[in-house]
Amino acid sequence: xxxxxxxxxxxxxxxxxxxxxxxxxxxxxxxxxxxxxxxxxxxxxxxxxxxxxxxxxxxxxxxxxxxxxxxxxxxxxxxxxxxxxxxxxxxxxxxxxxxxxxxxxxxxxxxxxxxxxxxxxxxxxxxxxxxxxxxxxxxxxxxxxxxxxxxxxxxxxxxxxxxxxxxxxxxxxxxxxxxxxxxxxxxxxxxxxxxxxxxxxxxxxxxxxxxxxxxxxxxxxxxxxxxxxxxxxxxxxxxxxxxxxxxxxxxxxxxxxxxxxxxxxxxxxxxxxxxxxxxxxxxxxxxxxxxxxxxxxxxx
Amino acid sequence: xxxxxxxxxxxxxxxxxxxxxxxxxxxxxxxxxxxxxxxxxxxxxxxxxxxxxxxxxxxxxxxxxxxxxxxxxxxxxxxxxxxxxxxxxxxxxxxxxxxxxxxxxxxxxxxxxxxxxxxxxxxxxxxxxxxxxxxxxxxxxxxxxxxxxxxxxxxxxxxxxxxxxxxxxxxxxxxxxxxxxxxxxxxxxxxxxxxxxxxxxxxxxxxxxxxxxxxxxxxxxxxxxxxxxxxxxxxxxxxxxxxxxxxxxxxxxxxxxxxxxxxxxxxxxxxxxxxxxxxxxxxxxxxxxxxxxxxxxxxxxxxxxxxxxxxxxxxxxxxxxxxxxxxxxxxxxxxxxxxxxxxxxxxxxxxxxxxxxxxxxxxxxxxxxxxxxxxxxxxxxxxxx
Numbered sequence: 170x171x172x173x174x175x176x177x178x179x180x181x182x183x184x185x186x187x188x189x190x191x192x193x194x195x196x197x198x199x200x201x202x203x204x205x206x207x208x209x210x211x212x213x214x215x216x217x218x219x220x221x222x223x224x225x226x227x228x229x230x231x232x233x234x235x236x237x238x239x240x241x242x243x244x245x246x247x248x249x250x251x252x253x254x255x256x257x258x259x260x261x262x263x264x265x266x267x268x269x270x271x272x273x274x275x276x277x278x279x280x281x282x283x284x285x286x287x288x289x290x291x292x293x294x295x296x297x298x299x300x301x302x303x304x305x306x307x308x309x310x311x312x313x314x315x316x317x318x319x320x321x322x323x324x325x326x327x328x329x330x331x332x333x334x335x336x337x338x339x340x341x342x343x344x345x346x347x348x349x350x351x352x353x354x355x356x357x358x359x360x361x362x363x364x365x366x367x368x369x370x371x372x373x374x375x376x377x378x379x380x381x382x383x384x385x386x387x388x389x390x391x392x393x394x395x396x397x398x399x400x401x402x403x404x405x406x407x408x409x410x411x412x413x414x415x416x417x418x419x420x421x422x423x424x425x426x427x428x429x430x431x432x433x434x435x436x437x438x439x440x441x442x443x444x445x446x447x448x449x450x451x452x453x454x455x456x457x458x459x460x461x462x463x464x465x466x467x468x469x
Numbered sequence: 470x471x472x473x474x475x476x477x478x479x480x481x482x483x484x485x486x487x488x489x490x491x492x493x494x495x496x497x498x499x500x501x502x503x504x505x506x507x508x509x510x511x512x513x514x515x516x517x518x519x520x521x522x523x524x525x526x527x528x529x530x531x532x533x534x535x536x537x538x539x540x541x542x543x544x545x546x547x548x549x550x551x552x553x554x555x556x557x558x559x560x561x562x563x564x565x566x567x568x569x570x571x572x573x574x575x576x577x578x579x580x581x582x583x584x585x586x587x588x589x590x591x592x593x594x595x596x597x598x599x600x601x602x603x604x605x606x607x608x609x610x611x612x613x614x615x616x617x618x619x620x621x622x623x624x625x626x627x628x629x630x631x632x633x634x635x636x637x638x639x640x641x642x643x644x645x646x647x648x649x650x651x652x653x654x655x656x657x658x659x660x661x662x663x664x665x666x667x668x669x670x671x672x673x674x675x676x677x678x679x680x681x682x683x684x685x686x687x688x689x690x691x692x693x694x695x696x697x698x699x700x701x702x703x704x705x706x707x708x709x710x711x712x713x714x715x716x717x718x719x720x721x722x723x724x725x726x727x728x729x730x731x732x733x734x735x736x737x738x739x740x741x742x743x744x745x746x747x748x749x750x751x752x753x754x755x756x757x758x759x760x761x762x763x764x765x766x767x768x769x770x771x772x773x774x775x776x777x778x779x780x781x782x783x784x785x786x787x788x789x790x791x792x793x794x795x796x797x798x799x800x801x802x803x804x805x806x807x808x809x810x811x812x813x814x815x816x817x818x819x820x821x822x823x824x825x826x827x828x829x830x831x832x833x834x835x836x837x838x839x840x841x842x843x844x845x846x847x848x849x850x851x852x853x854x
Contacts, residue, residue, distance in 0.1 A: 192703070195714060225699035230543070241703055241715065246696040248546065249705035249715075250539065251569050257503075257536035261543025261551070262696055264527045265501050269547070269697050287539075290532040448522045457475075457525040463547040463695070464500030464525050 187214035190224070192244050199238055203397020205356035205382025206236055209303050210243065212359055213274065216366035227270045230259040232284060234310045235384075236276035236303040253284030256291045259298050266463035267441055270370065271297070277304040277318040281337055285317070292346035295374040296440040301366065302339060302377065305384035313387030320423040324391045339379045341416040344433045349374035351416065351433035355381040357404035358429060365431060374439045381408075381427055394424075472496050472629075472665035475524050484657045486624040486650040490580060491516035492659060493628025494552050498667050499578070500526040501551040503540035505533055505559060508592045509648040510582035513554040534559035538566035538579070545575045546704075548670045548695035550632055554580040556648075557599055558589060560606070567641050568607030569706045571729060574683070574691060576635040576670070578628070580644040582651040583759075585836030595648040596836035597759055597810035601817075603643040604788050610726050612733035614740055615643035615788040617758040621655045627785070629665060634740065636668035638732055639690055645787065647810070649760035649839060670695070677701060682713040689732040733789055742785040743794065747773065751780030753852045754798055755806045756819055758784040760839055765808050768845035777853045779806075787815065792822045799823035804852035808832035808845045828852065 185191060191214065200206050217227065224245060231240035233252035240247035250258045255273045263271045273280070280302050281288050291298060307325055308314040315325040318339065319332045328334075344351045350369050354362040362380060369376040383389060383400035394400065404427065412430040419428050438446070448456040476495040484492070491513045494502070502521070504514040518528045527544075531537040534555055541551040555563060560581045570577055585591030586598045603615045614634050618624045628644060635642040673680055673692035682702040683691045691711075694700035707715040708722045716722075733740065747769070748754070757765040762783045769781045780802070784791065795818075798805075804827055807816035816831035823829055830852045832845050 192714075225701070226697050228696045241705065244701050246546075246701055247703040248543070248696075249703070249707065250542075251565050251706055254535060254539035254566060254569075257531060257539035258543035260529070260531075260536075261501065261503060261540035261545070262547060264529060264540075265544035265547030265549040265551070266695070266697050286532050287536050290536070444527075452522055455523045457523055459500065459525050459527050462697070464527070464549045 187211055187218070190214040190217060190244050192242055195242055198242055200235060201386045203383060203385045204235070205305065205380070205384070206239065206303055208356045208359060209274070209301060209362070209380050209382065210239055212363040213272070213301060213366055214243065216363045216370060220367050220370045222270055222370060226268055227272065228262055230255045230262065230271065230273045232275040232279035234276040234279050234308065235305070236274065237279055239274040253279055253282070253287065255279065256284060256287040256298065256300070260291060260296055263297055264459070266461070267459060268461035270299070272299045272301065274301045274303070277302060277306070277339070278308045278316045281339060281342065282317045289342070289346040292343055292348045292375045292377070294440040295347055295349055295437055297373055299369050299376045300378070302379050303382045304339065304379055305382045305388055307384055307388040309384050309387050313391055320421055320425070322423040323388070326391065336421070338416070338420045340377070340419045340432050343377040344416040347375065348377045348433060349435055349437045350376035352377070352431040353379040353381070353419065353429050355404040355408050355427060355429060356383060357401050357408065372434070374437055470667055470669050472662040472667050473498055474662035477662040477665060478659050479661050480659060482657045482659065483654055484621050485512065485652055485654045486618065486621040486646055487512035487582060487652065488516045489621040489624040489657045490628050490644065490646065493625040494578070494632065495520060495524060495526070496625070496659065496665055497550065497629040497632035499550045499552050499632060500524065501541070501544040501549045502526070502528045502553065503531045503537040503544070504528070504554045505531055505537050507556045507559045509584055509651050510554045510556045510580065512651070513580060513582070534562035535565060538563040541577050542566055542570045542573065542575050545577045546696045548672070550576070550670070552578040552580065554582070556582050556584050557586040557596070560599055560602060564606040568609065568611065570641040571607065571611040571613070572706045573704050574639040574729070575641065576639050578631045578635055578642050578644055580646065583645060583647040591837050593648070594837040595760060595810055595839060597647055597761060598814070598836060599645065600787060600809070600811065600814040603645055610730055612730050613641060613643050613788050614638065614733065614786065615645050616785060617645045617787050618650055619759055619762045619783070620650060621653060621657045624650060625657050625659060629667065633666070633668040636670060638736070639693070640733070643788070645759070647759045681711040683709060683711040685711070685728070689728060689735065737789040738793070740786060740789055741791045741794070743791050744783045744785065746781045748780040748798070750778045751802055752778045753804045753806060753849055754780040754782055754802050755808070755845070755849065756782045756784065756815065757808050758787055758815065761808050761810055764839045764842050765845050767842040768849060771842065771846045772849040775850070777849060779849055779853065784815070790818050790822070795819055795822040799826040802827050804828040804830055806830045806832060806845065806848050806852050808840050810834050810836050810839065
């Protein structure tokens with residue numbers, strides 16, 4: 170889309186700086202004003218451009234929900250899948266064509282609510298997936314229901330007296346399940362988030378980045394937290410960066426301090442490494458790996 | 470094109486239906502399988518897990534059947550031929566992503582070695598109760614193709630056909646075995662690779678600028694581009710236009726769903742397959758499939774020996790249903806006898822299509838064993854009198 174503003178003349182049309190990576194014909198997007206998801210999309214697009222990777226080899230997979238719509242706005246091979254199943258779908262893509270850089274971008278309800286089982290197993294396998302989880306503490310698309318990430322005391326439409334369940338601490342879940350890269354940022358930390366995504370693009374294995382994002386329409390309204398700008402002020406005042414923090418100490422309480430940073434960054438054999446090494450040992454010359462470009466049967 | 474010889478275990482073998490199905494998949498060019506263990510289907514993936522590392526294939530045991538089916542759909546978008554294998558309880562979990570495969574028009578094969586249901590039911594014993602689930606199991610309107618082998622040889626042969634049909638029509642093809650065929654060991658002859666026709670994934674010739682993942686170019690089936698080839702396409706389980714972009718309105722939905730359904734219904738004559746015997750003078754026709762067809766054949770022979778003019782129709786493809794043939798027969802025979810290991814599923818279809826022109830006699834068995842042929846003979850006798 171070309172955006173003409175009052176400060177430009179008719180002949181000067183501004184293009185979105187990430188336009189080559191966006192499906193501009195689909196703009197305006199579905200997200201609410203001051204929702205945090207667009208910020209994450211921009212950081213991801215910037216990180217991809219800076220990374221120098223071949224964009225033709227990048228696939229983005231999303232599940233269902235507000236963040237599930239991310240795959241639909243990026244001009245990459247994009248898959249908008251079923252609720253909770255982005256990770257196993259992405260696992261199939263990666264194993265079918267191992268040369269792909271497969272990114273999963275989806276929400277908290279999708280990836281660790283309905284998709285929680287897939288999340289721990291994908292991390293356990295340390296399969297080569299870059300996972301960006303946008304955590305807005307609530308089910309936004311369906312109208313503000315309680316999520317497995319909703320802090321205790323926070324209100325949601327299905328916890329009208331405040332949430333009494335214990336939420337997941339996602340970096341701890343990812344790290345203890347076997348992820349080889351774990352970080353958390355907020356939508357205020359756009360440079361650190363972009364840098365972190367770029368760093369993770371160049372790493373291998375299961376890479377997990379949680380992004381705390383405002384949901385002004387539901388989470389903030391139900392909890393009287395003000396506007397998206399108020400959320401930015403809150404992140405500014407209460408987020409602290411503690412790289413290498415113990416992931417057992419990253420719980421988020423209602424309007425509490427949010428610990429950000431990179432908590433895990435260690436090279437471990439990936440699913441494909443382990444598979445190749447094991448079959449090579451066991452089968453020797455009889456082992457035929459799936460070619461990087463995939464196991465497709467070509468016309469002869 | 471001809472099969473890749475690497476996947477084809479040419480020769481005469483003594484195999485059970487599960488193993489034969491696995492060999493059929495490898496011969497058909499399947500190179501990605503995701504599955505979760507479940508009786509009585511697990512031997513299929515055990516065979517594949519053993520052979521795949523020597524064929525350039527990847528088997529992964531997923532955390533559940535939801536994940537297995539999702540991985541199969543994902544891998545199919547790399548151009549790889551993909552399959553999953555399960556039985557009733559797992560088939561129920563797969564329905565979500567079977568719907569996704571139907572909506573995204575993803576070629577893949579879903580093997581269900583049927584056992585007694587509902588729920589955990591009879592894990593080690595035969596059933597044919599998933600016939601309607603295979604057809605209607607995921608929500609919304611869509612069509613599937615389903616094949617039913619009656620022997621290990623057919624488990625091999627028809628698995629190849631299942632893969633070919635998945636490629637031609639771009640949909641999940643159901644391979645409905647049953648525990649008896651799956652665990653029955655018989656001679657299976659696997660031909661030379663160059664005697665096996667396999668349908669390749671046909672990739673679009675268009676440039677990325679010209680291509681839309683759901684353009685149909687006047688036909689019914691879109692062209693395929695695989696992930697990683699520079700097309701930068703988008704696909705979704707939402708109702709979508711020819712660019713694969715979500716469109717939330719009744720007009721687009723109507724056109725999309727009608728095309729998903731139409732691509733199978735309009736081609737039903739080419740897809741439907743059955744075998745028939747003794748139709749020339751038949752007054753009664755026995756309609757059956759899978760293991761029950763082999764039992765029913767004994768009943769047909771017995772009834773014939775008693776002078777009853779009975780024909781035999783064995784369904785090889787059960788979905789789409791052979792409506793045209795049943796309708797023709799309904800005009801000339803008095804009755805259909807439909808034995809099946811469920812409480813009446815294919816019988817409902819026969820009754821629907823016969824539309825009152827011929828009487829339908831179900832012969833039901835809830836599962837756990839095959840029919841006693843005498844029970845079928847008895848109904849043939851009643852239907853003929």
